[in-house]
Amino acid sequence: MRGGAKVLIEKHRHEGIFIAKGKDDALVTRNLDPGHAVYGEKRISVDEKKEGLDVKVEYRVWNPFRSKIAAAIVGGVENIHVKPGSKLLYLGAASGTTVSHCSDLVGPEGCVYAVEFSHRSGRDLINMAKRRTNVIPIVEDARYPLKYRMLVGMVDTIFADVAQPDQARIVGHNAQYFLKNGGHFVISIKANCIDSTAPAEAVFASEIKKLQTMDFKPIEYVTLEPFERDHAVVVGTYRPAKDGKEAKAGEKTEKKEKPKPADSD
Ligand code: SAM
Numbered sequence: 185m186r187g188g189a190k191v192l193i194e195k196h197r198h199e200g201i202f203i204a205k206g207k208d209d210a211l212v213t214r215n216l217d218p219g220h221a222v223y224g225e226k227r228i229s230v231d232e233k234k235e236g237l238d239v240k241v242e243y244r245v246w247n248p249f250r251s252k253i254a255a256a257i258v259g260g261v262e263n264i265h266v267k268p269g270s271k272l273l274y275l276g277a278a279s280g281t282t283v284s285h286c287s288d289l290v291g292p293e294g295c296v297y298a299v300e301f302s303h304r305s306g307r308d309l310i311n312m313a314k315r316r317t318n319v320i321p322i323v324e325d326a327r328y329p330l331k332y333r334m335l336v337g338m339v340d341t342i343f344a345d346v347a348q349p350d351q352a353r354i355v356g357h358n359a360q361y362f363l364k365n366g367g368h369f370v371i372s373i374k375a376n377c378i379d380s381t382a383p384a385e386a387v388f389a390s391e392i393k394k395l396q397t398m399d400f401k402p403i404e405y406v407t408l409e410p411f412e413r414d415h416a417v418v419v420g421t422y423r424p425a426k427d428g429k430e431a432k433a434g435e436k437t438e439k440k441e442k443p444k445p446a447d448s449d
Pocket of ligand 1: 250251252275276277278279280281282283299300301302305324325326327345346347348
């Protein structure tokens with residue numbers, strides 16, 4: 185789609201993410217592979233000035249109904265710790281919908297190690313990575329990080345969306361191998377995957393407690409309504425420096441208040 189002069193692109197407060205301001209505002213990432221969509225998402229091409237010259241830049245719409253990171257951003261999360269230049273380990277990549285936006289976001293200086301154990305989804309992931317050299321697809325079980333240790337370097341951030349009851353343990357195990365001290369984690373929790381009998385808020389609280397026993401310091405969480413029911417995204421620091429300001433042991437994890445419905449960026 186041609187945005188031309190009608191669509192205005194504005195920087196989002198999260199570095200590397202943008203808002204396309206048109207009839208309806210949309211969250212967008214700058215397409216690292218212009219001319220190609222990954223999963224049929226809408227593309228917006230706009231004219232921009234670069235060093236005095238007119239250039240065409242393409243953005244891809246990031247739908248919060250299809251991506252938990254996008255839902256957390258729209259839900260007002262303070263920090264997602266994925267920005268230009270970041271090295272990200274992504275557990276539960278599926279066919280790469282959200283991974284592709286992370287690839288746009290970290291850009292050519294960054295890298296996304298994308299782990300998915302389903303061979304079916306893994307095929308799409310591998311095909312997507314052929315066009316995006318900053319994505320390293322890994323078709324393995326995230327429970328066994330030793331199997332892919334030769335492929336993954338130290339990372340700044342781990343994002344996990346494996347929807348498994350032992351997700352906290354899986355993330356802890358991967359963090360021991362790959363996450364730098366003072367690095368960050370972003371975990372999507374689907375309450376009924378962990379305990380379908382307890383209220384969602386109780387499940388989130390117990391997962392946060394589990395994380396605290398594993399060198400993780402949760403800092404904030406947001407629930408993902410209206411995009412996903414009974415889901416939350418928890419964000420925090422791994423082995424923070426003792427004098428670190430970001431999170432102190434025993435500090436309460438803060439639940440973010442939702443922005444008003446009109447504020448849909
Ligand atoms: N994050 C994806 C997105 O936004 O496009 C959706 C992820 S989906 C909710 C969960 C994925 O985790 C599934 O594709 C599933 O096959 C994968 N998964 C579950 N357990 C896994 C494991 N132990 N290792 C690797 N992948 C796993």
